[in-house]
Amino acid sequence: MLIKLATWNINSLRLRMDLVARFIKLHQPDILCLQEIKCHNDDFPMDAVNALGYEHVAVNGQKGYHGVAILSRLPLELDDKKDLDGSGEARHLSVRLPQLSGSQPPLILHNFYVPAGGDKPDIEQNPKFRQKLAYFDLMTSWFSKLAKHDQQRLILLGDLNVAPLETDVWSHKQMLKVVSHTPIEVEKFSQTRAAYQFIDVMREFVPAQEKLFTWWSYRARDWQASNRGRRLDHIWTSPALKEAAKSMQVITETRSWPRPSDHVPVIAEFDL
DNA sequence: ATGGTGGCACCGCCA
Numbered sequence: 121m122l123i124k125l126a127t128w129n130i131n132s133l134r135l136r137m138d139l140v141a142r143f144i145k146l147h148q149p150d151i152l153c154l155q156e157i158k159c160h161n162d163d164f165p166m167d168a169v170n171a172l173g174y175e176h177v178a179v180n181g182q183k184g185y186h187g188v189a190i191l192s193r194l195p196l197e198l199d200d201k202k203d204l205d206g207s208g209e210a211r212h213l214s215v216r217l218p219q220l221s222g223s224q225p226p227l228i229l230h231n232f233y234v235p236a237g238g239d240k241p242d243i244e245q246n247p248k249f250r251q252k253l254a255y256f257d258l259m260t261s262w263f264s265k266l267a268k269h270d271q272q273r274l275i276l277l278g279d280l281n282v283a284p285l286e287t288d289v290w291s292h293k294q295m296l297k298v299v300s301h302t303p304i305e306v307e308k309f310s311q312t313r314a315a316y317q318f319i320d321v322m323r324e325f326v327p328a329q330e331k332l333f334t335w336w337s338y339r340a341r342d343w344q345a346s347n348r349g350r351r352l353d354h355i356w357t358s359p360a361l362k363e364a365a366k367s368m369q370v371i372t373e374t375r376s377w378p379r380p381s382d383h384v385p386v387i388a389e390f391d392l
Numbered sequence: 393a394t395g396g397t398g399g400c401a402c403c404g405c406c407a
Contacts, residue, residue, distance in 0.1 A: 338397040
């Protein structure tokens with residue numbers, strides 16, 4: 121069965137429900153993973169989501185900040201809502217997809233919103249940068265432990281807030297001291313990826329020589345003209361699913377819609 | 393070197 125999976129940092133779901141509906145009508149993902157929904161579970165627009173054809177929904181929200189959700193047309197079972205660093209922030213949600221598992225080990229989907237890390241890339245002066253690096257360390261140790269048990273069928277995606285490759289930013293040289301592309305962040309990010317030997321699905325389809333962005337700042341006068349983007353959103357799979365990935369698209373057009381999110385959706389299709 | 397924009401809660405914080 122060919123499954124279309126999307127991830128999108130929506131930067132307030134309630135404010136942009138119309139954009140989500142427009143995206144869904146155009147691209148019809150089977151599963152849509154959202155980050156920065158910025159609402160409490162009690163305020164989640166469940167009726168509107170259900171009306172769009174997503175009957176199976178998992179939410180880990182909090183008031184005002186952060187928050188992640190998974191909208192699905194296929195049955196899901198809640199796996200976990202991990203507060204990895206004990207901060208109380210809603211940054212993770214995982215589900216099992218029993219219909220795609222059959223006799224194989226269960227397929228698990230992890231949706232992450234990694235801390236952005238503040239402005240100054242200095243752990244002494246900026247506690248948010250310290251939190252971001254620590255968050256990757258916690259992800260690394262968690263997935264290292266999981267990898268020792270058994271090699272599960274995992275998909276890990278979301279806003280990981282790091283642009284790892286030189287071509288994941290508009291200017292490698294000018295970004296080296298900018299949070300999201302500093303060497304220490306790229307190192308921590310790479311350690312997490314190595315912990316489960318995750319495959320960078322986006323780069324399976326777009327060569328590392330080519331620029332690839334999923335985020336453009338609100339602060340640019342003309343985001344398209346300046347094109348100072350970054351690839352902050354990612355889709356990873358465990359090695360067992362490497363061959364299952366059949367396509368990948370970055371849906372840049374949503375950045376031109378009225379009142380857009382600063383992130384755009386990424387879609388991948390998997391034969392599962 | 394600086395400030396540029398946006399969302400949410402509330403007069404600042406986070407991105």
